[in-house]
Amino acid sequence: MVEAVRIYGHLAAARVRADWQYRTSFVLFTLGQALITFLDFAAIAVIFGRVDVIEGWSLAEVAFLYGAGGTAFGLADCFISAVERCSQRIKDGAFDRLLIRPLGPLLQLSAEEFAFRRFGKLAQAMTVFGIAMAAVDVDWTLGRVLMVPSMVLAGFAIFGAIFVITSSLAFWTVDTQEFANAFTYGGNFMTQYPLGIFAPWMRRLAMLTGVAFVNYVPALYVLGRDGERERFGLPAWTLFASPAVGLAAALIAVWVWRTAIRHYRSTGS
Amino acid sequence: MGLWWAVMKRSFRRHATYRGATLAGLFTNTIFGFIQAYVMLAIFSQRGDVGGFDRQDALTYVFVTQGFLMVINVFAGPGEISARVRSGDIVTDFYRPVDFQAYSLALDLGRAMFQALARGVPPFLVGALVFDLVAPSSPAMVAAFLLAAVLATVASFGFRFLVGLAAFWILDDRGPAQILGVAWMFFSGFILPINFFPGPLEAVARVLPFQVMLQVPVEIFLGKYTGAGLAGALALQVFWVVVLLGAGRVVLAAAMRKLVIQGG
Amino acid sequence: MSAHIELVDVEKSFSVWERRGVVRRSRKTVAAVAGVSLAIERGELCGYIGPNGAGKSTTVKMLTGILVPSAGTIRVAGLDPQRNRVDLARRIGVVFGQRTQLWWDLPLSDSFELLRHVYRIPSDRFRSNLSSFVELLDLGPFLSTPVRQLSLGQRMRGDLTAALLHDPEILYLDEPTIGLDVVSKSNVREFLATVNRERGVTILLTTHDLADVERLCSRLVVIDHGRVIEDGPVAAIKDRFAGWRRVVVDLEEPAPGLDLGLAGVEVEKVDGPRQWLRFDRTATTAAAVVSAVVARVKIVDLSVEDPDIEDVITTIYTRPPTP
Numbered sequence: 001m002v003e004a005v006r007i008y009g010h011l012a013a014a015r016v017r018a019d020w021q022y023r024t025s026f027v028l029f030t031l032g033q034a035l036i037t038f039l040d041f042a043a044i045a046v047i048f049g050r051v052d053v054i055e056g057w058s059l060a061e062v063a064f065l066y067g068a069g070g071t072a073f074g075l076a077d078c079f080i081s082a083v084e085r086c087s088q089r090i091k092d093g094a095f096d097r098l099l100i101r102p103l104g105p106l107l108q109l110s111a112e113e114f115a116f117r118r119f120g121k122l123a124q125a126m127t128v129f130g131i132a133m134a135a136v137d138v139d140w141t142l143g144r145v146l147m148v149p150s151m152v153l154a155g156f157a158i159f160g161a162i163f164v165i166t167s168s169l170a171f172w173t174v175d176t177q178e179f180a181n182a183f184t185y186g187g188n189f190m191t192q193y194p195l196g197i198f199a200p201w202m203r204r205l206a207m208l209t210g211v212a213f214v215n216y217v218p219a220l221y222v223l224g225r226d227g228e229r230e231r232f233g234l235p236a237w238t239l240f241a242s243p244a245v246g247l248a249a250a251l252i253a254v255w256v257w258r259t260a261i262r263h264y265r266s267t268g269s
Numbered sequence: 270m271g272l273w274w275a276v277m278k279r280s281f282r283r284h285a286t287y288r289g290a291t292l293a294g295l296f297t298n299t300i301f302g303f304i305q306a307y308v309m310l311a312i313f314s315q316r317g318d319v320g321g322f323d324r325q326d327a328l329t330y331v332f333v334t335q336g337f338l339m340v341i342n343v344f345a346g347p348g349e350i351s352a353r354v355r356s357g358d359i360v361t362d363f364y365r366p367v368d369f370q371a372y373s374l375a376l377d378l379g380r381a382m383f384q385a386l387a388r389g390v391p392p393f394l395v396g397a398l399v400f401d402l403v404a405p406s407s408p409a410m411v412a413a414f415l416l417a418a419v420l421a422t423v424a425s426f427g428f429r430f431l432v433g434l435a436a437f438w439i440l441d442d443r444g445p446a447q448i449l450g451v452a453w454m455f456f457s458g459f460i461l462p463i464n465f466f467p468g469p470l471e472a473v474a475r476v477l478p479f480q481v482m483l484q485v486p487v488e489i490f491l492g493k494y495t496g497a498g499l500a501g502a503l504a505l506q507v508f509w510v511v512v513l514l515g516a517g518r519v520v521l522a523a524a525m526r527k528l529v530i531q532g533g
Numbered sequence: 534m535s536a537h538i539e540l541v542d543v544e545k546s547f548s549v550w551e552r553r554g555v556v557r558r559s560r561k562t563v564a565a566v567a568g569v570s571l572a573i574e575r576g577e578l579c580g581y582i583g584p585n586g587a588g589k590s591t592t593v594k595m596l597t598g599i600l601v602p603s604a605g606t607i608r609v610a611g612l613d614p615q616r617n618r619v620d621l622a623r624r625i626g627v628v629f630g631q632r633t634q635l636w637w638d639l640p641l642s643d644s645f646e647l648l649r650h651v652y653r654i655p656s657d658r659f660r661s662n663l664s665s666f667v668e669l670l671d672l673g674p675f676l677s678t679p680v681r682q683l684s685l686g687q688r689m690r691g692d693l694t695a696a697l698l699h700d701p702e703i704l705y706l707d708e709p710t711i712g713l714d715v716v717s718k719s720n721v722r723e724f725l726a727t728v729n730r731e732r733g734v735t736i737l738l739t740t741h742d743l744a745d746v747e748r749l750c751s752r753l754v755v756i757d758h759g760r761v762i763e764d765g766p767v768a769a770i771k772d773r774f775a776g777w778r779r780v781v782v783d784l785e786e787p788a789p790g791l792d793l794g795l796a797g798v799e800v801e802k803v804d805g806p807r808q809w810l811r812f813d814r815t816a817t818t819a820a821a822v823v824s825a826v827v828a829r830v831k832i833v834d835l836s837v838e839d840p841d842i843e844d845v846i847t848t849i850y851t852r853p854p855t856p
Contacts, residue, residue, distance in 0.1 A: 043461050
């Protein structure tokens with residue numbers, strides 16, 4: 001495990017060094033990403049310029065949701081989303097060389113296609129998150145404090161799993177990239193707002209895919225919104241279910257990926 | 270005229286072959302439409318009017334925008350032109366006996382026609398099934414919307430053409446192009462309708478060209494302009510089309526000179 | 534003692550969808566490899582050739598674990614590539630002639646460093662291997678150059694080094710000399726021969742350049758339509774299919790094709806004063822042909838040619854398949 005992290009580090013660092021050759025693009029891309037995500041939040045700020053609450057959530061509370069979801073997504077985007085590139089690699093014939101090496105292709109892909117610019121997004125989300133945590137009116141018990149890193153890590157695992165699973169589809173069909181976006185970027189979009197605003201079928205989909213557990217459900221605990229929890233019929237234990245959901249998502253993702261690789265090796269795509 | 274039609278048709282057909290990507294994109298458009306629709310519902314549960322839109326307007330805006338996205342190609346980066354400049358293939362494009370800008374426009378219109386049919390209409394229909402949406406009130410309004418849509422596409426082309434040619438002067442233009450793309454997305458009304466912006470920001474948006482690519486045609490669809498106002502809105506579109514295409518011609522001439530002098 | 538590389542009745546079939554009419558599609562099974570059995574011993578330098586589409590790259594993909602066979606067994610260095618891909622990967626090196634394994638935007642030396650980490654090569658072993666390859670392949674001048682700026686020959690030398698840094702037991706080469714100039718080709722062959730001789734690396738060489746085969750390979754395997762059609766020492770194959778020789782004569786004055794009155798001799802070509810005379814080795818000898826020529830005309834020069842490997846292979850590829 002440590003070995004894998006070390007190798008990931010070397011490969012990713014190599015990619016960053018390579019991208020750094022194109023210095024201006026590198027810097028501008030990173031700024032551009034931060035800007036795009038800033039606009040994302042700007043949209044929410046604009047909305048709150050017109051209304052005071054969304055479904056009873058104040059700006060600070062929505063910012064908390066946004067920050068938590070954005071940080072989880074940002075982490076997954078930085079370290080795992082590169083897996084999406086596998087479909088392009090298969091088309092170019094550049095995938096096989098990953099199988100020649102004594103490493104898993106998942107590790108190699110996410111490290112070799114590492115893009116530093118994605119840190120722009122992560123940084124922005126973390127900033128909003130930090131400010132929101134200070135601004136929000138919460139009685140910070142130990143449980144609540146611990147919930148914060150726990151939900152971010154679980155969210156990282158859940159979004160990471162979504163990236164891996166949707167990328168695995170590339171091994172069976174062509175041009176699935178846009179389809180995957182509905183779940184990855186769509187999922188991220190949904191986590192920016194309290195889940196209550198969405199239709200029941202969308203809420204259930206969010207629960208099923210684990211997206212609801214990235215930030216919304218744990219936030220109910222942190223922000224003490226017990227009434228809302230009861231309104232949606234969520235038993236109290238679900239508030240702490242994020243780590244378990246994250247773990248399950250990760251295991252499912254690994255299984256799907258392995259199956260995809262097995263399929264690739266038997267049909268040669 | 271026959272030539273342009275042939276170019277458009279060919280471009281249309283070429284994009285029609287990407288069936289899988291189109292279907293997948295359609296799915297994504299629809300999902301995003303639903304997410305945005307519920308955000309709108311949440312906003313309008315608090316107030317009846319925002320910036321002159323009521324709830325129905327906002328919901329319609331969401332679904333028409335999702336359908337319109339691919340037509341105006343909001344997500345295109347610097348794209349093909351820029352790539353061809355960097356690889357040097359642009360030389361063959363310039364030496365064709367047809368005007369490069371007109372040729373590129375014809376290609377883009379062919380693409381836009383396909384996207385309008387394949388991805389423009391379905392999200393709106395799905396939205397209309399679930400929500401109570403607004404539709405143009407008369408055939409004249411439909412015609413006005415279609416005209417506005419074409420103008421929006423041409424304006425968007427004009428902008429992308431300029432950005433693409435920037436590759437002649439800026440060696441690696443992906444960075445600047447991305448920043449411009451961000452500005453475009455925001456100020457065209459894609460992220461939120463411009464009339465939702467706070468006063469100063471809305472004022473800025475209204476002097477930029479991006480609004481005519483998305484916001485204005487959708488507002489026409491919603492029937493927000495009638496009579497003189499409608500003429501004014503269309504005139505604004507025409508204004509920006511002229512400015513952007515004109516700038517495009519100037520830049521194209523400069524690029525061709527540069528190519529001759531420097532040999533590419 | 535089992536072979537280093539062993540294939541037993543290996544088959545590989547693909548499903549191909551064919552369009553029938555507007556909407557319907559039917560599935561067809563295409564056999565890329567239709568029953569290949571092969572045993573390559575440790576330290577052999579074996580050529581693996583065949584016409585395009587014969588199944589060469591499919592075989593190599595199965596040996597390296599990229600593809601899994603539809604039937605049959607494969608053992609490489611005692612391991613099953615299907616189950617033990619990662620373990621096997623440590624013991625093999627692969628060079629694709631047309632695609633590089635190196636990191637494109639980084640200096641060559643960076644690629645080697647990365648591979649050191651990927652293969653977990655002990656530092657001292659890495660340093661000693663690297664310095665000997667730098668010397669053998671003259672990499673010094675361009676070690677700090679980004680790979681994208683290297684010439685084809687330089688890149689190939691980099692790829693060869695990259696494939697051997699971790700001391701693999703087996704090296705697979707897919708068209709290593711393609712596109713190289715004559716001098717570079719020669720250097721690459723020299724290098725491969727040295728590696729095979731001094732390090733005992735088993736080499737499987739897939740190539741269309743038959744000079745590679747001639748200069749390097751002790752053994753030749755020919756595959757066509759997914760089956761092995763020839764397998765043996767290069768010299769023996771040449772003998773079997775090279776049952777003829779050629780005498781090229783330069784006459785003092787141009788003349789129509791010579792009729793030598795000897796059985797088994799035919800005039801292949803006439804170009805001015807030069808004539809190419811091909812004869813069947815079992816029917817007559819070079820000496821007899823030359824005597825017959827000299828008896829009839831005055832000649833200025835002559836030479837005797839043996840069929841080259843190209844002629845041999847062409848014969849093999851174009852003969853009707855045995856039922």
